[in-house]
Amino acid sequence: MFCDEVLELVEAIAAGDLTPDPRVMTHVQSCAGCAAALAAARRVDGLLKQRTTPAAPPQFTTRIMGRIRRDRWRRDQFLDLGFNLTVGVVLLFVLTGFWVLLSQSGLGGISHDAANILGSAASDLMHRAAPSLPLYLAASAIVATALGVWWWAEKDA
Amino acid sequence: MQPVHEHELVERCRRGDEGAFQELVNQYKDLVFAIIARTARDASSAEDLAQEVFLRIHRGLPYFRGEARLSTWIYRIVANVCVQEQQGRKPVTQSLDEGSLDRRAASSSATRELSDLILRDRLEKAIARLPANYRLLVAAHYLQGVRYEDLAEALNLPLGTLKTQLHRAKRQLRRLLETELK
Numbered sequence: 154m155f156c157d158e159v160l161e162l163v164e165a166i167a168a169g170d171l172t173p174d175p176r177v178m179t180h181v182q183s184c185a186g187c188a189a190a191l192a193a194a195r196r197v198d199g200l201l202k203q204r205t206t207p208a209a210p211p212q213f214t215t216r217i218m219g220r221i222r223r224d225r226w227r228r229d230q231f232l233d234l235g236f237n238l239t240v241g242v243v244l245l246f247v248l249t250g251f252w253v254l255l256s257q258s259g260l261g262g263i264s265h266d267a268a269n270i271l272g273s274a275a276s277d278l279m280h281r282a283a284p285s286l287p288l289y290l291a292a293s294a295i296v297a298t299a300l301g302v303w304w305w306a307e308k309d310a
Numbered sequence: 311m312q313p314v315h316e317h318e319l320v321e322r323c324r325r326g327d328e329g330a331f332q333e334l335v336n337q338y339k340d341l342v343f344a345i346i347a348r349t350a351r352d353a354s355s356a357e358d359l360a361q362e363v364f365l366r367i368h369r370g371l372p373y374f375r376g377e378a379r380l381s382t383w384i385y386r387i388v389a390n391v392c393v394q395e396q397q398g399r400k401p402v403t404q405s406l407d408e409g410s411l412d413r414r415a416a417s418s419s420a421t422r423e424l425s426d427l428i429l430r431d432r433l434e435k436a437i438a439r440l441p442a443n444y445r446l447l448v449a450a451h452y453l454q455g456v457r458y459e460d461l462a463e464a465l466n467l468p469l470g471t472l473k474t475q476l477h478r479a480k481r482q483l484r485r486l487l488e489t490e491l492k
Contacts, residue, residue, distance in 0.1 A: 203430075
């Protein structure tokens with residue numbers, strides 16, 4: 154029975170977590186089984202202390218920083234998308250409300266006339282701007298390219 | 311790490327200072343990697359899991375209140391990642407005799423070095439047969455600088471329970487290696 158009690162303690166004694174009372178040590182000295190168990194426990198403790206400590210691979214920090222940047226970019230994109238969708242939905246609600254208000258208040262007729270005026274003004278503007286259209290297109294292409302390069306650089310960052 | 315420096319580093323990370331986070335990674339990468347490499351059953355996944363730990367640290371830093379030490383909080387994340395990695399994996403049933411090192415070779419050459427090598431090989435296999443929580447304890451406890459108190463706090467265990475579990479883990483190892491240790 155005493156052996157069972159001692160065998161429960163050998164790991165704690167081997168690790169130095171427990172100072173055994175003299176009764177236990179006297180038993181260990183006289184019992185071959187418990188002495189072997191204590192020696193084995195000390196050996197296991199020693200082997201565990203000698204285990205090799207694997208070090209992180211050399212490029213670990215660079216790789217994790219890259220992964221964090223990608224993760225942050227993805228989260229930013231998600232937030233941007235959410236923000237844009239919210240703005241779109243709010244705008245849609247405002248326009249719908251405006252349209253309903255115009256229809257119900259009878260101001261729709263007036264707004265129809267206003268739309269005609271705006272349409273003819275836009276058509277006139279288009280006729281005037283037509284000769285400069287290639288210039289506008291080129292400027293738009295430059296702006297689009299610049300935005301594309303910025304997006305690509307942010308994506309890889 | 312000094313608590314003042316630790317607090318400052320966390321604050322810089324929270325402000326989005328990339329250099330501060332890089333410093334944090336450099337300070338903890340070896341410790342995190344070592345615990346994971348020793349605990350994960352699939353050693354090839356150790357780097358992915360270690361990256362996952364730092365990703366969680368980065369996401370969680372804004373919510374880190376600083377009530378525990380940073381290292382304790384990091385151990386807790388490591389423990390969660392390791393436990394999640396174990397879920398869904400089959401328990402190891404590999405025999406301690408399987409593998410490249412043969413006991414007969416040791417007896418024939420009778421060299422102490424080789425028998426030590428074999429013993430270490432068997433120890434690793436015996437550790438792989440331990441339950442995940444015991445494996446994590448054994449992996450973390452025997453790393454330099456990791457204290458009982460930090461582990462107990464990280465794993466939400468009373469100090470006495472942690473020590474008891476560690477002793478039980480080692481008792482299992484001793485029993486698994488009984489023949490080799492004689």
